[in-house]
Amino acid sequence: MPATDTDARAPGAIGGVGGWQKVTIDSITEETYRAKTFRVSLSDWNGFRPGQHVDVRLTAPDGYQAQRSYSIASPPEVESALDLTVELVEDGEVSSWFHEVAQPGDVFELRGPIGGPFTWTVDDGGPLLLVAGGSGVVPLMSMLRHRQAQNATSSAHLLYSSRTLDDVIYRDELEAYSSDPSGPRVSHTLTRKHPPGWTGFTRRIDREMIDELLDEMGKPPAVFICGPTAFVESVAAGLVTAGVDAERIRAERFGPSG
Amino acid sequence: MTTRGFVGRSRGVDQDRLPPGQYLERGFPVLSYEATPSVDRADWQFSIDTAEGSTSWTWDQMLGLPQTTVTVDIHCVTKWTKFDTTWEGVTIDDFLDAAGVELSSPYLLATCYTGYTTNLPSEDVLDGRAMVAHTFEGEPLDPEHGGPARLLVPHLYFWKSAKWVRGLQTMDENSPGFWEGYGYHIRGDPWLEQRYAGD
DSSP: OOOOHHHHHHHHOOSOOOOOEEEEEEEEEEEETTEEEEEEEOSSOOOOOTTOEEEEEEEOTTSOEEEEEEEBOSOTTSTTEEEEEEEOOTTOHHHHHHHHTOOTTOEEEEEEEEOSSSOOOGGGOSOEEEEEEGGGHHHHHHHHHHHHHTTOOSOEEEEEEESSGGGOTTHHHHHHGGGSTTSOEEEEEESSOOOTTOOSBOSOOOHHHHHHHHHHHOSOOEEEEEEEHHHHHHHHHHHHHTTOOGGGEEEEEEOOOO | OOOTTOOOSGGGSOGGGSOTTOEEOSSOOOOOSSOOOOOOTTTOEEEEEETTEEEEEEHHHHHTSOOEEEEEEEEOTTSEEEEEEEEEEEEHHHHHHHHTOOOOSSEEEEEETTSOEEEEEGGGGTTTTOEEEEEETTEEOOGGGTTTOEEEOTTSOGGGSOTTEEEEEEESSOOOOTTGGGTBOSSOOGGGTOOBTTO
16 A cells, blocks of 8 residues: 555545534443543444544533544444544543533534544555554554454554553453454553563563564554654654655644543 | 533633634644654755746745744644744745745645645735744744744644645645645635535
8 A cells, every 4th residue: 555645545535524413322331440432323424434533512501612523433334323432631621521421312413524644444455553552542443443344364463552551442352352363463562550460561662662563564564653742753753763664654643632 | 402411611711712613722732644754954945836937945045034923823623722822934925025926826735845735825825924934932843843844824724834844836726735635624714614625
């Protein structure tokens, strides 16, 4: 997959984002102590590409509105529904509504899907290198779930950096991939605290870790990095220094967004 | 449609200064889809290409043009707004004066060192409304924020303020740039909430 701008645009192009639609929360899953997944059902469904996000709008009784963007965690194979994994942000007016108020049956407004270059489908092939920092794993999970749903066999590797084991989102599902012979490889690094007997990495992602991964993958991978700004900057710079063509790297950075 | 149990918390800020759907951000988030490029000032050039020809400036030549400082609010389509950001650079008017050319075509395409592009009506970059900015809050612009120099068009959503800008090319038609090709609005006025095509 030559990831030039022109090539990236064609498959991801969307005719229009469409208008706002009301969506209903079907179920809520507690992923970690500060991340919950909200499955919403949609009446207006045109599919999406793994990696895309949606806009969410909440309205107060006096007409005040707040909007935020959230990545889609589910694969497009789950039709007419989306999973949104929302991390609780301190003083975040939208994430606190999701965490402290929202119940199944609640209705809010949603618009999308949105986003083009940060997307991948099995047709784009492999190898695929996904690098997640914290809740940056969410759009990458949509890619991995899509890959599983399509029984893809091209190689894929997720390198996932979390502060502690309790911060790891989708932990059981990621663990289960290790017993699937064609499942993606998953490597964790825990940067702040790790349990006794932990065999994964215990440091920030560095050049040595990147070199090890690239050696294992053999062919140069398509790379998607998602996480906080400083994380993405350092991983992307490390990959470029290690010889990965900048055009094969796609990044999504997030700061605090409430 | 009222959302059950939602009251909102952003009431402390000056709502009249926030375009619809925006919230106040005190940090400076970085939003770009590509790896941050390393552009050496020694190799940097900025060019304006019109039907009449092309004019280019090196880094030092750009610094030799009149310098302008502005303090403006900036609005990202991902919903954050940042108040009172101070930038120094060279207005597009001053580049055009120095080159002795006029923008005779109605549209422009901004091009960048990463291959990123964005389209703009020519009138949106004239009359002091746009500059090539090299200094942010008195410091050289960080690479992750578009340094060594980025376009600054603060009255439009910030994706129009192309990072790592390399030039402006005139266009007779309003051909979409990078994000505009993905369904983002062709002009992107935050006060009209022109986020996506059709808004």
